[in-house]
Amino acid sequence: MSFGVILQQLGSGFLKTVLIFSVTLVLSLPLGWVVYFGRSSRNKIVSGLVIGFISIMSGTPLMLQLLLWYFGPFYLFRMNIGNYKFTALIIGFSLNYSAYFAEIYRSGVEAIDVGQYEAAQILGYSKLRTFVRIIFPQVMRIVMPAIGNEVITLVKDTSLAYSISYIEMFALAKQIAAKETTIIPFIVAGVFYYVFNYAVAKGITLTERKLAFY
């Protein structure tokens, strides 16, 4: 297999890597807020359940979670999981990352001075409007570096899709390497990951700078 063909095949796998990455991010960033609000709920049952959820998500391997999300429905409900692989991946990745994002958001919200809420209350802002206009923009600025770290980890974590044999770039690299007895696919895949992460890191830095207008 020529280098060009390896590149082409890995390129198509790379698109799937990017797909897992993007869909996970788009879902887990907002979902993290839902988890955060559940965790800080005054209802002890809700907050207790969500704290348990976060603890499990961050206390067990993501690979194990992916296996459970994928094979669980089959073993538990005999569900046909033929076309379910990508969905299982996205569920696994999004829930896992939403738990991490929720904790990051919490650290950001706790960094906001209580005076911000008091000023907003006296000016007549509702709780919702206080959050949307006053708290949220400040939190996003505070948490952006921590979010950035997680996003970079996510790029690399996409390779865990290999564990449920979803054929993204990493799985392809391994296949080609085994078939052609060459190490080149791993190097190429490494370069792909690195370049992708380089771009992601640049994007994060730009976002941080954009949020640091004040």
Place this chain on the structure above:
Amino acid sequence: MSILEVNNLRKSFGTAEVLKGISLHVDRGEVVSIIGSSGSGKTTLLRCCVGLEKEYEGEIHYDGTFGMVFQNFNLFPHFTALRNVMDAPVKVQKRPKEEVLPEARELLRKVGLSDKENAYPSTLSGGQKQRVAIARALAMKPDILFFDEPTSALDPELTGEILRVIRALAEEKMTMVIVTHEMTFARNVSDHIIFMDKGVVADEGTPDQVFNSENPRTRAFLGKLST
């Protein structure tokens, strides 16, 4: 005509009773200063009046709306000075932007910050921040404005600019309640002074009455300040 009336207000934090039955009233156009040592309950009284402390006994009645200026300004750091002033009138009171904008600019001019309307709070001095905060509170057109130690977080050379703004408001007959440690200022600007000590109104009256009071607690407090 009373704009604020407080009757027998009691407030405890745990077992510590901070306010032990406070009554006061503020008339329209009146400037009332609340003085007293730290821990006398001044700030708690103010916080009860504006609803930042919710659990208390007693009654607080308003005939109108109120605004507040905080010791630590509490400006919104992600808004410019102008947006800090305009946001609540536009987003909360739902007034048209075209109507609020000239008013907001006029308020910034009044507090001497016309050239700072596009500045973010982080680029302003403490005195400038507090003046923006005053403009922000005024933009809501409150019937009564509370000041919680408005100069306590400022360097001495910056307190003057805040006191000048408050004095100008007093001359316009803005109704104000000011918790302050600036005795000379309180004496000059107030119609009525309330001296609080250990959670009660220990003494009150016109500035002359309070500053020449025979009340031993008042004398002890004012005496400590002058030495």
